[in-house]
Amino acid sequence: MSQAQSLPWPPSPLTWPDEPLTDAVVDLDRPTTDDVDRLVLGAGDPETARWIPVPHPYTEADAREFLALVEESAQEGRMLTFALRRTGQAPLCGSVGLHLESRFGEGEIGFWIAPDARGEGLAWRGVRLVARYAVSALGCHRLELLTHPENTASQAVCERAGALREGVRRAGIMREDHGPFDAVVYSLLPEDLDVAS
Numbered sequence: 001m002s003q004a005q006s007l008p009w010p011p012s013p014l015t016w017p018d019e020p021l022t023d024a025v026v027d028l029d030r031p032t033t034d035d036v037d038r039l040v041l042g043a044g045d046p047e048t049a050r051w052i053p054v055p056h057p058y059t060e061a062d063a064r065e066f067l068a069l070v071e072e073s074a075q076e077g078r079m080l081t082f083a084l085r086r087t088g089q090a091p092l093c094g095s096v097g098l099h100l101e102s103r104f105g106e107g108e109i110g111f112w113i114a115p116d117a118r119g120e121g122l123a124w125r126g127v128r129l130v131a132r133y134a135v136s137a138l139g140c141h142r143l144e145l146l147t148h149p150e151n152t153a154s155q156a157v158c159e160r161a162g163a164l165r166e167g168v169r170r171a172g173i174m175r176e177d178h179g180p181f182d183a184v185v186y187s188l189l190p191e192d193l194d195v196a197s
C-alpha cells in the first residue's frame with residue numbers, strides 16, 4: 001500500500017478554501033443563505049430538473065434544505081458544493097459539486113448554471129477550478145463527469161474543461177424518478193489539469 005493509500009478516504013470534514021477559487025472570470029466559494037433566491041431560480045429551472053434530480057417545482061424550503069445538506073455532507077466528507085459567481089460579484093450564477101467516491105482518490109463533479117447565466121462559458125471554468133482543488137488539496141487522482149447522452153450542452157462543458165470522453169457506461173446513472181439510463185463518461189486526471197497530485 002502506498003503512503004497516499006494509507007491516508008483516510010474520503011478526508012473529513014471537507015473544507016472550503018479560505019479564499020474563493022478563482023480564474024479571474026468566476027469565483028467559487030461556500031454557498032450561504034444569501035443565495036436562496038438564486039438557488040430557487042437555478043435549481044428550479046425546468047432544464048436543470050430535466051438532467052439533475054432536484055425537486056420540481058423547487059421552493060425556498062428546498063433551497064434551505066439543500067444548504068443544510070451542503071453543510072452536512074461536507075462535514076461527513078461525502079460532498080463539497082461550491083457556489084459559482086462572476087468574479088467579484090455576489091449573485092450566484094451556478095453550482096459545482098464534488099462528490100467523493102468510496103473508491104480511493106476518486107471524485108465525481110456535477111454542475112448547473114442558472115438560465116440567465118448560460119451561454120457565457122462559465123460552467124467549464126467552474127469544473128476546472130473545482131477539479132484542480134480536488135487534486136491539489138484533497139489528493140484526488142481521478143475525477144469523473146457523467147452526462148446523459150442527449151445532454152449535448154453538458155458534454156460541451158466537459159470537453160471545454162479538458163475532460164476526456166471515455167465512452168458510455170450502460171445504465172450508469174440511476175434516477176429514482178425514471179430508473180437507470182446510460183451515461184456518457186468523461187474523466188479529468190491531474191495531467192489534464194496542469195496540477196501535480
Ligand SMILES: CC(C)(COP(=O)(O)OP(=O)(O)OC[C@H]1O[C@@H](n2cnc3c(N)ncnc32)[C@H](O)[C@@H]1OP(=O)(O)O)[C@@H](O)C(=O)NCCC(=O)NCCS
Binds near residue numbers: 048051112123160
Ligand atoms: C449544461 C450547462 C451547465 C452549460 O453551462 P454554460 O455555462 O451555459 O456552458 P457554455 O456557455 O459553455 O455552453 C455550453 C453549451 O450550452 C448550450 N447553450 C449556450 N447558450 C445557452 C443558453 N443561453 N441556454 C441554454 N443552453 C445554452 C450550447 O449548446 C453550448 O454549447 P456550444 O457553445 O457548443 O453551442 C447549462 O446549460 C445547465 O445548467 N444545464 C442544465 C443542468 C445540466 O444539464 N447540468 C449538467 C448535468 S451533467
